[in-house]
Amino acid sequence: MRKSLACVGLLLGTSAALPAYAAEAQAMQGAISIPGAEQIPQRCDEVLASLRAQVKALEAIPPGKLSAASVLNGWNRMALDEYALVGPLSLAAETHPEAAVRTASEACTLKLAAFDNEYLQSEALFRVIKAAQGQDAIERNALSRILEDFEDRGIGLDPARRERLRTIFERIELLAQEFNRNVRDVTTRVSFTAAELDGVPAAYLESAKKNEQGEYQIGLDYPDRDAILQNAKNEDTRKRFYIEFFRRGGERNLAILNEVDGLRTEIAGLFGLPSYAAWQLRTRMAGTPETVDRFLAEMQAAVAPVERSDIAVLRDAKRKLTGQPDAELKRWDVDFYDNLVKRERFSVDPQRVRAQFPTEPTVAWLLDVSSRLYGLRFKANSTLPVWHKDVRPYDVIDAKSGRYLSSFYLDLFPREGKYKHAAAFPVRQVSTAAGSTPISVMVSNFSREGFSQDEVETLFHEFGHILHGVLSQTRYAMDAGTSVRRDFVEAPSMMFQEWPWRPEVTRRFSAVCPTCKPLDAKLIARLEAASRFGKGIWFARQNFYSRYDMALASAKPGEAQSVWRAMEAETPLGTVEGTLQPANFGHLLGGYAAGYYGYMWAMALGLDMLTAFGKDAMDVKVGARYRSTILERGGEVPPTELVTQFLGRKPDNRAFFNRINGKP
Template sequence: MNKLAICISVLFASAPLYAAQSGELLLPNAEQMVQSCQQGIDQAKGKITKLGKLPLNKVNAANTLAEWDRINQLADKIGGPAGLLSEVSPDSAVRATADACNLKMSALMNDVLQSEALYSRFKVLKPKDAIDAEARADILNNFEDRGVNLSKAKRTELLAIFNKIEKLQQDFSRNMRDNQAKISFSSAELTGVAARFLETAKKNAAGQYVLGFDYPEIDAVMGYAESETTRERYYIARMKIGGAANLQILKEVVQLRQQLADLTGYPSYAAFAMRNKMAATPEAVNTFLSDVQSRVSELEKSDIEELRQEKARFTGKADSQLKRWDVAFYEEQLKASRYQLDQKQVREQFPTEPTIAWMMNVTGTLYGVEFRPNAALKTWHSDVRAYDVFDKASQKYLSSFYLDLFPRDGKYKHAAAFPVRGVSVLGGQTPVSVLVTNFSREGFNQDELETLFHEFGHVMHGVLSKTRYSMQAGTSVKRDFVEAPSQMYEEWARRPEAEALFNDTCASCKPIDPKLIAKMDDARRFGRGLKYARQVLYSAFDMALAAKNAGDPQAVWQEMEGKTPLGYVAGTEFPGTFGHIVGGYAAGYYGYMWSEVLALDMLSAYGNNVMDVKQGKRYRELILENGGQRPAMQLVEEFIGRKPNADAFFQEISGQRGASTKTAKK
C-alpha cells in the first residue's frame, strides 16, 4: 500500500526540516500531541498549497516527486508515532489524542487527494526512469481512488464517506483494544491448564481465576483446559468481545463501501478495491478460493474425524461429536499421543530471551546485518527494547526497530509490525519499524515461534528497504503481496540449518533436540485441512461483504459458517471481532493465501539450505530493498528465475511439502 494512501501526516511545528538519521521517535504526551498535531497540519497545508501552485510547464521529478517525498517525510515525523501510540500507549489519554490526531490527518489526506491542482501536476509529470514512473502511477491511483475526476458534488459526498469510514474503523479497533472483559473459573474448571500459568493469573475475592482474552490466556484455556464446559464458555465469550457495537459498525462500513463503489462507478466495493491488487478482479479471487476449497474439503473432514476419534478416546464416549471449542484442545491431545509432542517441551526448548537472540543471529547471518541494542532510545513502556541495524560489511547505520512483545491492558491485542517511518534514499531518511505482539514470557510454543519469525519478516521488509521515495518503502506494496516475505520467513523457525545457530547466542541453553524438531515438523502437518478451510471461509466472508448488495454481516456469517462441517455456534458474534476486514484487509483477506503461493515458491530459490547467505544477499537486495518501487511479480520472477506457480502451496495444504517420500506417499 502506498504510504501516502495511508496518511498525510504532520510535523512538530518547532522541529527542523531535516531527514531522520537515527531510530529516535517523537513520543509526545497527550497535551503535546494535541498542540503539535494542529500546528503540523497547518504547516503541511502550506507546503501542499505551494506544490499545487507550481507552474505546469515547470513540473519535473526534482520539484514535484521530490517535494511529495518531503511531505511524506513530514508525515512520518508524527503520523507514524501517532498511529503506533493509539494502539500501544499505556496512557489512555495519549491513545485518545493519538486517535483524534489520526482522524485529522486522514481528513487532510482525503482532502488533498481530491485536489485537481495537485492531480494535474502529476498528470503532466514526465518520469525520468522506471522508479519515477511507478511512483507517479501510484500517486495518480491514489488521487483517482479519492474521486478526483468526479464532479464537485460527488467529490464532496465521497469525502464524507471516506471520513466516516475512517472514524468507524477507529471505533471498531478501540472497542477491541480497550475491552476489559474477563471471565472467571474455579481451579477445578481449569484442570489441565499449566500450574505455571495459573501461578501468575489474577484471582477475585472468591478465589476464582479471572482471565481475559490475550493470546497466552487463549492458548492456556482452549489448548489445555480438560473441561468441555470451560472451553465452551470461554470460546463463546471470546467470540463476543467486539459486542453489539462492533456488529453495527461493520454493518455501517459495508453499506458505506457500497455507496463508495456506486459513486466511483464500480459494481461493488470488491471491484473498486481489487483494481490496485495483483489479483485485479473479484472473479480471479473467487476462482482462487474455489480452487483451494476443492482441495481442502475432504482434508477438513478427515481432520475433524481424527479429532472426533481423539475426543472419543479421551472422554470414553464413542458417539462424541466434535465442537469448535474442542479443536485446539484435541489437536494438542492428538499431537501428544501420536507424535509425543508437548508444547511445554517446546517452550523449554525455546525460552523467550535466548530465542529472540537466536532469531536475530539467524537474520543477521542471512542478510549480512548486525542488530545492536540501543538503550538510549526513548520508549513508551518499560517492556519495550530498541535496536539499531548496521550493515555488517560497511558498518554503516541502516535503520532501527523496537520490540513490544508482551500483553498489557489497553494494548493492541494481536501481532503486527508497524512501519512507523519509511526509508527515503533521496531525502536521507532511515526507516523505523515496531514489532507488537502478545507473547507469553515463559518461552515460545510452536505457533508463537512461527508468529515471531513471521512478524520479524515484516520488520525486515521495512528496515532493510532502500527505496528512493518513502511512499514506496518496505511493506508499501500491493496488499496481496505484502504477506509473502513474512510468510516465507516462518520457514526459518523450523529448519535445522537455522536451528543449528541456536547455541551460538545461548551457550547455557539446551542444545536443539533434533527429535523434538522432527516431532514439531510432523505435528505441523496435521490439521492442514482445518486450517486452510477456515482461511477460505474468512476470505469468502470478506468477499461476500464486499459484493454488491451484501447482507447483514452477522446473518451472512451465520449462514456461511453454518454450512461448514462444524457449523455455526449459537450466540457467537465473530464478525464483531474480525478487525482485518474493517481495516486494511477489506476485500483483501484472501491475500494471506495468495501471498503464501508466492512465499513458498520464492523459498525454492534456497534449495535445501535456508542459510545460504548468497541467496540471502540476493533476496535482501532484490525483494526487501526494493519495497514497492518495482512491480512485485517482476521481482519474484527475477528472484526465482521463472514465472511462479502454486505447486509448493498445494503441497503445503496436503501436508506433503518437505515431507519424506514415505510420508508423502502415505
C-alpha cells in the same frame, strides 16, 4: 497519502532543504517521538498548517519548472513531514499505556486522514502530478501510484459525488477507530474455579488473579486463549471461554461493521462499479473479484478432503478420551485435541515446547538467524526512549560496511489498552532521496513463559515484516518497505515463518544459547511433522475468512452476523451460538477489506520464493540476493516483476498446493 505510504516517525518536519533534513534524520536515527497528551492537539495543528502550505507550493509549480523530480521531491517532503507525526501517533493509539495519549492520538490521526482526502481531491494538484513525465522506471511507477490515489479519492467524479465520497471516507475512518478500540480496550474477565481449570499449566495459573470467592479471573488476551483452549480438560470451560473470546467488540461492533459495509457499497456505486470488491481490487495483484473467487475455489477444493481427514482424527481422539462413541468435535475442542494428538503421535508436549523455547534465547536466536542470513548486525540501543518498560529498541547495521541502516523495536507482551493481535507498525519510512532511515515496531501478545510452537512461527512471521521495513532502500517514502500491493505485503512474512523448523536454522539455537536444552534433529523432525498436522483445518479456516470477507465486499453484502452464521453453518464444524466473531474480525476495518484472501495469495508467493533456498535456508548468497531483490525494493517495482527477478521464472502456486496436500 497513507493509502500508499506507511507511517513515518521523525520529529516535526518542515519544508527545509533536503540536506538539512538528512542531517536531522541522521541525528535522530532510531528515536520515536511520542508527544504527551496535552501537546498533541497543538502539534497536530502546526503540522497540518505546514502540510497545507506545501500542497499550495506544489499546486503553484509553474509549467516551465515542472518536472518529475521537482514534483516527487516535493511530494516526498510532504509525505515525510506528515508521517513525522502520524507514525508515532498511529503506534501510540494502539500501544501507549496512557489512555489520554491513545485518545489524543486517535483524534489527531482523524484530522490527518481528513487532510489526505482534502489534497487528493485537489484538481490543481492533480493537474501538476499528471503533467509530470517520469524520466526512469522508479519515477514513472511513483507517479502512477500517486495518480491511483487521486482516482481512489474521486478526482474523476463530479463535485457532488466527490464531496460525498470524502464524507464517507472520513466516517469510515472514525468507525474503524471505534471498532478497534472496542476490541483493544476489552476488560472482560471469565470466572473459573480451580477444578474447572484442571489441565491448565500451573505456571499460568500462578499469575492469574482471583476474585473474593477464590475463582480465577481469566482475561481475553492471546496467552489466555492458548492456556485455556489448548489445555483445559473440562469441555464446558473451553466452551464458555471460546464464546466470551469471540464476543469481543460486542453488538456495537456489529453495528459498525454493517454501517461500514453500507458505506463501502455506496463507494462502489459512486464509481459506477458493481461492488466494493470490484473497486478495491482494481489496483491489486488479483485485479478482479472473479480472479480471487477462482483462487479461493481452487483452494477450497484442495483443502476440503484434508480438513475432513483432520476433523476425523480429532473427533476420534475426543471419543476415545471421553468414552462417548457418538461424541462430535466442536470448535472449542479443536485446539485441545490437536494438542492431545500431537503429544501422542509426535511426542510434542506444548508445555515442554515452551520450556524448549524460553523467551530471551528464542528472540536472540531469531536475531542471530536474521543477521547471518542477510548480512546484518543488530545492536540493542538502550538510549532510545520507549513508551513502556517491556519495549526493546535495536539498531540495524550493515555487517560489511558498518553503516547504520535503520532501527526497530520489539513490544512483545500483553497489557491493558494494547493492540490485541500481532503486527508490524512501520513508524518511519526510508527515502534515499531525502536521507530518511526507517523504523519499524513489532507489536505482539506473547506469553512471558516461553514460546509455543505457533508463537515461534508468529515471531518469525512478524519479523519478516520488520525486515521488509528496515532493510528497504527505496528512493521515495511512498514505495518503502511494506508499502506494496496489499496482496503481496504478507509474502516475505509467509516465507520467513518457514524458517524455525529447518535443521540448518535450529542448529543456531545452541550456538546462541549454550545453556539451553539442545534442539536435536529428532525433536525438530517431530516439531515439523506436528506443525504440518491439522493444517487442513487451518487452511480451511483461512479460506472461510477470505470468502466471508469477499461476501461482505460483494454487490449485496447482507447483515454481517447473519452472513457469518449462514456461511459458517455450512462448514464441517458448524457455527457456535452466542459468538459474535465479525465483531472482533479487525482485518475487515484494518486495510484487509476485500483483501483477506491476500494472506493465502501471499503465502503462495512466499512458498514459491522459498524454493530458491533449496535445502539450505541459511544460504547467505541467496539471502543477499533476496535482500537486494525483494526486501530493499519495496513498491518501486510491481510484485510479479520482483518475484520473477528473484526466481528467474514466473511465480506459480505449486508449492502452495503441495503444502495444503502435505507434500514437501
